[in-house]
Every structure is written in C-alpha cells, then in structure tokens.
Amino acid sequence: MVEQLDELYREVILDHFKNPTHTGELPEAQVKVDGANPLCGDELTFHLKLDAGRIAQVRFKGKGCAISQAAASMLATQLEGKTTAEAQHLIDALKRLMQGQEPNPSIDLGDLEALAGVRKFPVRVKCAALSWNVVEQGLKANAGD
Amino acid sequence: MFDVKRIRADFPILNRKVHDKPLVYLDNAATTQKPRQxxxxxxxxxxxxxxxxxxxxxxxxxxxxxxxxxxxxxxxxxxxxxxxxxxxxxxxxxxxxxxxxxxxxxxxxxxxxxxxxxxxxxxxxxxxxxxxxxxxxxxxxxxxxxxxxxxxxxxxxxxxxxxxxxxxxxxxxxxxxxxxxxxxxxxxxxxxxxxxxxxxxxxxxxxxxxxxxxxxxxxxxxxxxxxxxxxxxxxxxxxxxxxxxxxxxxxxxxxxxxxxxxxxxxxxxxxxxxxxxxxxxxxxxxxxxxxxxRAGMSAINAHERELTGYLLKRLSEVDGVTLYGPRQLSERGGAVSFNLNGLHPHDVGTVLDAEGVAVRAGHHCAKPLMRHLEVAATVRASVYLYNTTEEIDRLIEAIRATQAFFARSAHAKV
Known part of the structure; x- marks a missing residue:
C-alpha cells in the first residue's frame, strides 16, 4: 500500500501542489471557465488567452486536494503553446490514461504522466480529471461562440 | 460493566484487515457496523x-x-x-x-x-x-x-x-x-x-x-x-x-x-x-x-464520552491540527472534525486509509456549516460502542505518518 501511495503522490505531484506554476488570472483571456467536484469541494478556475488559434497563456486559481491542484498546475504548463486542437488531443490522451489504456506515444504528457498512479485510487480519479474537464468545457464553449 | 472486548466479538467486520492492517473503523457517523445478531x-x-x-x-x-x-x-x-x-x-x-x-x-x-x-x-x-x-x-x-x-x-x-x-x-x-x-x-x-x-x-x-x-x-x-x-x-x-x-x-x-x-x-x-x-x-x-x-444507552454514552475525551486530548497534542466544535464533553458527542495544516482532507483520508484507518473526509452534507467554518471540508473521526482507546492511538499514529508523508518533499516550501 505504501508503494501505491508513493505512486499516487509522486514527488513531482507534491512539488506542483506545494509550488504550483501558472497561478493567477488573465483579465484579457477569451476562455474563462470554472468547475468543482461537488462531493469533495475541489474548485478550479482556468483562464486561457488565445492567439491565432494557439493557447498563448494559461493561468488558474483553485483550492482542493493535492491531486486536483497539482493536475491543474501540470496541465497549465503543458497547454501553453498548443493549438486548441492539440489541447484537445492532450485531453483525450489524459482521459485514456485514467482509463488505463496505452498512452499515445506521439503525445507528450510531460509531468502529467505522473498522474498514472491515480488510476489505482478510483475515488481520486475525479480529482485529477477536474482540471482537463474544466479546460475542455471552456474550449468547447469558446469554439461554439 | 461495559465490556468492549465482548462487544467487539459480536462484529465480524472488525476482524478484517484493510491494506494488510487491522481495520480501525472511525466513520460511525456515516454508518455503523452490524453485529452478528x-x-x-x-x-x-x-x-x-x-x-x-x-x-x-x-x-x-x-x-x-x-x-x-x-x-x-x-x-x-x-x-x-x-x-x-x-x-x-x-x-x-x-x-x-x-x-x-x-x-x-x-x-x-x-x-x-x-x-x-x-x-x-x-x-x-x-x-x-x-x-x-x-x-x-x-x-x-x-x-x-x-x-x-x-x-x-x-x-x-x-x-x-x-x-x-x-x-x-x-x-x-x-x-x-x-x-x-x-x-x-x-x-x-x-x-x-x-x-x-x-x-x-x-x-x-x-x-x-x-x-x-x-x-x-x-x-x-x-x-x-x-x-x-x-x-x-x-x-x-x-x-x-x-x-x-x-x-x-x-x-x-x-x-x-x-x-x-x-x-x-x-x-x-x-x-x-x-x-x-x-x-x-x-x-x-x-x-x-x-x-x-442490552448494552444500555447510558453505558454506551459513558463509553463514548471517555473515547471522545481521549480523542480530543490526543488530537490537540499533535502540531498542525485544527479542531472544530465544542471541547466541553457534556455539550458534545463523538463526531470529531479536524484538519491538518496545509493538507486537504481527501489527501489525509487517503493516507489514513492506507494505514487501515477509516474516517470521513468531505463536507459531510453540511455545506452551509462548512462555509461558516470557512473550510471546504474536514476530516471527521466518529466513535461508537465498539471503539477503543487503542484504536484512537492508531489514528494518531496514522495522522503523524500522514504529516511525515507529505513533508517528505524536502525542497518544497509549504
């Protein structure tokens, strides 16, 4: 069990939790979206600034457990510079990762790869998934405008 | 005489192990275990x-x-x-x-x-x-x-x-x-x-x-x-x-x-x-x-009061623990909410579970009260007639293990 715990809370996850990157707000952002896990109280707000179809800048604010907040920090890092289509591919890859499917080798998950250990804790998957679910919702709403 | 050992023998589930450790069940405010009868x-x-x-x-x-x-x-x-x-x-x-x-x-x-x-x-x-x-x-x-x-x-x-x-x-x-x-x-x-x-x-x-x-x-x-x-x-x-x-x-x-x-x-x-x-x-x-x-509601209450007093005392000895609710034992029952500094209750609950200790972590279906306490959630340990002071010791050890676990990333500032 201790090994599983170490896998859930990999050092890189704890680092992102304790020293998150990309926190804050972007008043000019085209995508402003928030979400929560009503059962546990994790909350996240993402601001994405788009520039010619690319995600130029990402900032997030939130509170919640280590998994949800670290996932947000790692996702924000990975999103910057991607086109919205690439972002969607990344989100799809993360969903597959949570379902235990083979990762697509062409997609670089970066630090997010560390979230693989969450799979062994089914009740915590929703903590990790909150960040990409929120971003996906924001991107879809923006595309629909 | 309130015989906890005899009571425990009536509850088959209390013999089970969770993650290779004897179960310590402290989620009684959510639901209690059932006796053989x-x-x-x-x-x-x-x-x-x-x-x-x-x-x-x-x-x-x-x-x-x-x-x-x-x-x-x-x-x-x-x-x-x-x-x-x-x-x-x-x-x-x-x-x-x-x-x-x-x-x-x-x-x-x-x-x-x-x-x-x-x-x-x-x-x-x-x-x-x-x-x-x-x-x-x-x-x-x-x-x-x-x-x-x-x-x-x-x-x-x-x-x-x-x-x-x-x-x-x-x-x-x-x-x-x-x-x-x-x-x-x-x-x-x-x-x-x-x-x-x-x-x-x-x-x-x-x-x-x-x-x-x-x-x-x-x-x-x-x-x-x-x-x-x-x-x-x-x-x-x-x-x-x-x-x-x-x-x-x-x-x-x-x-x-x-x-x-x-x-x-x-x-x-x-x-x-x-x-x-x-x-x-x-x-x-x-x-x-x-x-x-048969166990007697007054005897059950007296046993729980002793456990609650012990739980409050042991929790207050741990650095970084915030306790919620009245301290006066005459004004309270055995559901005890607390938080650990810098840690979300769900992270605490996950590590306590790895130690075999079952508690509740969340808003306990009382969101307006959570807002009043200015917390998103709490950890809650709640006792019943079959719990023992030894189990509370196990909880306290597990809390210390949780704090050590999350402190291990040495270069991180908290």
Missing part, C-alpha cells in the same frame, strides 16, 4: 418466514407481520414514545423529514409563515424545507452558529415569532458533535405555537433519547447509524399530528377503501407506509434496538 436476523427471516405482511392469511405472513409490528413497539419504547401508532417506518432520516415536510407542510404552511432551522443542519434537514418553502410561499430563518460551534440560542427570542410554524433542528451535529438543548428550544418553539421537529440521526444512536422529556413533536432517525441495516428510517410524530396529516405516498397498504376516483386512508401509522415496506431490514433493526438496549 442483526446479520443473523436477516438470514433467518429470508430462510424461515419471508412473506408479505398485513394481508396474507398463511402462517408465514402471520409470522412476518408479527415480527415487523413487534419492531414498531420496540422502536416506540426505545425513544419513550407513548404509542407505537406514532412510529412510521421509512427508508432513512432523509425520507422521514421529507415525509413530514410534505404531508404536514403542504396543508399547514402558507405565504408569510416561517420555518426556523439552524446553520448547522445536514442537507437532509435543509433541502426538504427549501422545497416546501418554495411550494407553499413560507420562508426560512436560521439560528446562527457561534465560533465555538454552538447554536446562538440568544437569537431565539428574535427569531421565534407568531409567524414561526415549525422549528426543525438537529439534536447532534454530524460535523461538530455539538449536542443542542432540544428541550429548551422545544419549549421556546411551543411558546409561539410552533411545532418542534428534531433530526435525531446522530443522537438516537448515541444518547438515551426520550421524546416526552424533549417534548418534541417530531423525531427522525435511521437504523443504519445504530447497528441496524440500511434502508430503514423512523419518523416519530405525535399521534394527533399524524391523524391530521394527508398521506405522503399513495398506493397499496395505506388505503382503507379505494374507488376509481377517490380513496380513504388506512389508520395511522399505516397511512404513511405505502407499498410493501422493507420487512427484512425492519425486523433486523429490531435486533439492533435489542442489542443497544
């Missing part, structure tokens, strides 16, 4: 006399009806209700409150009327009233909670007016453990002509509860939080109230006569038990009541 009663019913009740004329139906109705008597005695006619079986506390809110509220509340609740209510004693207020035009008012986690009773004078038709308050907070002075609140409610409903989900399992001494008009509680099966709730209401109320659900069993366009109702309490009830679980609930009666 309760489990056997279920098996016995289904093996020997399973039948539908109140209508069959064969032997099995007779036996099942007798057993089911006997538990109604036992339930009435357990809470010192004057008559078993005032005991309605439901699915759980939530359904009991919804039943009363609808069956009483819809015909007794009108625009301008007020329902007085408190800021420490479980969603089950809040949301039904929001719904009924919306349906009837009545409004809701709330007794505030002090920083120590008590009700601000001084506000009652201001809040109780002739417009107040019902006061609905928890006997014991499922988050803070606070025991509210129901008898005093009921007296104040009755002075302005309001009814007193008590959410007893956390109190009936842990304290001797006497509805006549509390002078409450309505009491709701659940079997599964007091050694019984899930799927059984109790609604106690004074007989004349039940008599005056329309049914909640319509269907079989609750009727006297049915014609195509109209029906007349069965007597109380059956008027409120539409359809085939949860016969097996009600019968097994009777075993739970008998078990608690």
């Amino acid at each position: 309760v489990i056997d009663a279920l098996v016995n019913y289904y093996s020997r006399y399973n039948a539908n009740i109140h209508r069959g004329i064969h032997a099995l139906a007779e036996e099942a009806t007798m057993a089911y109705e006997h538990v109604r008597e036992e339930t009435a005695q357990f809470i010192h209700a004057p008559s078993s006619r005032s005991i309605v079986f439901t699915r759980n506390t939530t359904e009991s409150i919804n039943l009363f809110a609808n069956a009483w509220g819809r015909s007794n509340l009108k625009p301008g009327d007020q329902i007085l609740l408190s800021e420490m209510e479980h969603h089950s004693n809040l949301v039904p009233w929001q719904l009924i207020a919306k349906a009837t035009g009545a409004t809701l008012a709330f007794v505030p909670v002090t920083d120590e986690g008590r009700l601000e009773l001084g506000a009652l004078d201001r809040l109780l007016t002739p417009r107040t038709k019902l006061v609905a308050i928890t006997h014991m907070s499922n988050v803070l453990g606070t025991i509210n002075p129901i008898a005093d609140i009921a007296q104040a409610a009755h002075r302005v002509g309001a009814l007193m409903l008590v959410d007893g989900a956390q109190s009936v399992p842990h304290l001797p509860v006497d509805v006549q001494r509390l002078d409450c008009d309505v009491l709701a509680f659940s079997s599964h939080k007091m050694l019984g099966p899930t799927g059984v709730g109790v609604l106690y209401a004074r007989e004349e109230l039940l008599e005056s109320m329309d049914p909640f659900l319509g269907g079989g069993e609750m009727i006297s006569d049915v014609q195509l366009t109209a029906s007349t109702w069965n007597e109380i309490p059956w008027k409120f038990e539409a359809g085939t009830p949860n016969i097996a679980d009600v019968i097994a609930f009777g075993e739970a009541l008998a078990y608690l009666h």
Whole structure:
C-alpha cells in the first residue's frame, strides 16, 4: 500500500501542489471557465488567452486536494503553446490514461504522466480529471461562440 | 460493566484487515457496523418466514407481520414514545423529514409563515424545507452558529415569532458533535405555537433519547447509524399530528377503501407506509434496538464520552491540527472534525486509509456549516460502542505518518 501511495503522490505531484506554476488570472483571456467536484469541494478556475488559434497563456486559481491542484498546475504548463486542437488531443490522451489504456506515444504528457498512479485510487480519479474537464468545457464553449 | 472486548466479538467486520492492517473503523457517523445478531436476523427471516405482511392469511405472513409490528413497539419504547401508532417506518432520516415536510407542510404552511432551522443542519434537514418553502410561499430563518460551534440560542427570542410554524433542528451535529438543548428550544418553539421537529440521526444512536422529556413533536432517525441495516428510517410524530396529516405516498397498504376516483386512508401509522415496506431490514433493526438496549444507552454514552475525551486530548497534542466544535464533553458527542495544516482532507483520508484507518473526509452534507467554518471540508473521526482507546492511538499514529508523508518533499516550501 505504501508503494501505491508513493505512486499516487509522486514527488513531482507534491512539488506542483506545494509550488504550483501558472497561478493567477488573465483579465484579457477569451476562455474563462470554472468547475468543482461537488462531493469533495475541489474548485478550479482556468483562464486561457488565445492567439491565432494557439493557447498563448494559461493561468488558474483553485483550492482542493493535492491531486486536483497539482493536475491543474501540470496541465497549465503543458497547454501553453498548443493549438486548441492539440489541447484537445492532450485531453483525450489524459482521459485514456485514467482509463488505463496505452498512452499515445506521439503525445507528450510531460509531468502529467505522473498522474498514472491515480488510476489505482478510483475515488481520486475525479480529482485529477477536474482540471482537463474544466479546460475542455471552456474550449468547447469558446469554439461554439 | 461495559465490556468492549465482548462487544467487539459480536462484529465480524472488525476482524478484517484493510491494506494488510487491522481495520480501525472511525466513520460511525456515516454508518455503523452490524453485529452478528442483526446479520443473523436477516438470514433467518429470508430462510424461515419471508412473506408479505398485513394481508396474507398463511402462517408465514402471520409470522412476518408479527415480527415487523413487534419492531414498531420496540422502536416506540426505545425513544419513550407513548404509542407505537406514532412510529412510521421509512427508508432513512432523509425520507422521514421529507415525509413530514410534505404531508404536514403542504396543508399547514402558507405565504408569510416561517420555518426556523439552524446553520448547522445536514442537507437532509435543509433541502426538504427549501422545497416546501418554495411550494407553499413560507420562508426560512436560521439560528446562527457561534465560533465555538454552538447554536446562538440568544437569537431565539428574535427569531421565534407568531409567524414561526415549525422549528426543525438537529439534536447532534454530524460535523461538530455539538449536542443542542432540544428541550429548551422545544419549549421556546411551543411558546409561539410552533411545532418542534428534531433530526435525531446522530443522537438516537448515541444518547438515551426520550421524546416526552424533549417534548418534541417530531423525531427522525435511521437504523443504519445504530447497528441496524440500511434502508430503514423512523419518523416519530405525535399521534394527533399524524391523524391530521394527508398521506405522503399513495398506493397499496395505506388505503382503507379505494374507488376509481377517490380513496380513504388506512389508520395511522399505516397511512404513511405505502407499498410493501422493507420487512427484512425492519425486523433486523429490531435486533439492533435489542442489542443497544442490552448494552444500555447510558453505558454506551459513558463509553463514548471517555473515547471522545481521549480523542480530543490526543488530537490537540499533535502540531498542525485544527479542531472544530465544542471541547466541553457534556455539550458534545463523538463526531470529531479536524484538519491538518496545509493538507486537504481527501489527501489525509487517503493516507489514513492506507494505514487501515477509516474516517470521513468531505463536507459531510453540511455545506452551509462548512462555509461558516470557512473550510471546504474536514476530516471527521466518529466513535461508537465498539471503539477503543487503542484504536484512537492508531489514528494518531496514522495522522503523524500522514504529516511525515507529505513533508517528505524536502525542497518544497509549504
């Protein structure tokens, strides 16, 4: 069990939790979206600034457990510079990762790869998934405008 | 003499290991474990006399009806209700409150009327009233909670007016453990002509509860939080109230006569038990009541008070622990909420689980109270008659292990 715990809370996850990157707000952002896990109280707000179809800048604010907040920090890092289509591919890859499917080798998950250990804790998957679910919702709403 | 060792031997689940460690079950405010006697009663019913009740004329139906109705008597005695006619079986506390809110509220509340609740209510004693207020035009008012986690009773004078038709308050907070002075609140409610409903989900399992001494008009509680099966709730209401109320659900069993366009109702309490009830679980609930009666509610309460005192003392010795709720043991029960500095309750709960310790982490279905405490969630340890001080030591060790686990990333600033 201790090994599983170490896998859930990999050092890189704890680092992102304790020293998150990309926190804050972007008043000019085209995508402003928030979400929560009503059962546990994790909350996240993402601001994405788009520039010619690319995600130029990402900032997030939130509170919640280590998994949800670290996932947000790692996702924000990975999103910057991607086109919205690439972002969607990344989100799809993360969903597959949570379902235990083979990762697509062409997609670089970066630090997010560390979230693989969450799979062994089914009740915590929703903590990790909150960040990409929120971003996906924001991107879809923006595309629909 | 209260023999915890002997009690523990009656609970098969307490022998199991979780993640290779002996289970320490401290989530009793969510649901309690079941003794062998309760489990056997279920098996016995289904093996020997399973039948539908109140209508069959064969032997099995007779036996099942007798057993089911006997538990109604036992339930009435357990809470010192004057008559078993005032005991309605439901699915759980939530359904009991919804039943009363609808069956009483819809015909007794009108625009301008007020329902007085408190800021420490479980969603089950809040949301039904929001719904009924919306349906009837009545409004809701709330007794505030002090920083120590008590009700601000001084506000009652201001809040109780002739417009107040019902006061609905928890006997014991499922988050803070606070025991509210129901008898005093009921007296104040009755002075302005309001009814007193008590959410007893956390109190009936842990304290001797006497509805006549509390002078409450309505009491709701659940079997599964007091050694019984899930799927059984109790609604106690004074007989004349039940008599005056329309049914909640319509269907079989609750009727006297049915014609195509109209029906007349069965007597109380059956008027409120539409359809085939949860016969097996009600019968097994009777075993739970008998078990608690044998152990003695005063003895159980004394044991829990000792455990709670020990738990509060040990928790307060740990650096970085924030405790919520009253410290005075006479004012509280054994549900203890706390947080660890810089750690979210879900992370704490996950590591405690790895140590074999089961606690609750979350908002405990009391979001308004969480907002008042200015936290998103808490960790809650809650004790029952089978817990021991050794198990509390295991919790404290696991808390220290949790703190060490999350401190291990040495270069990180917290």
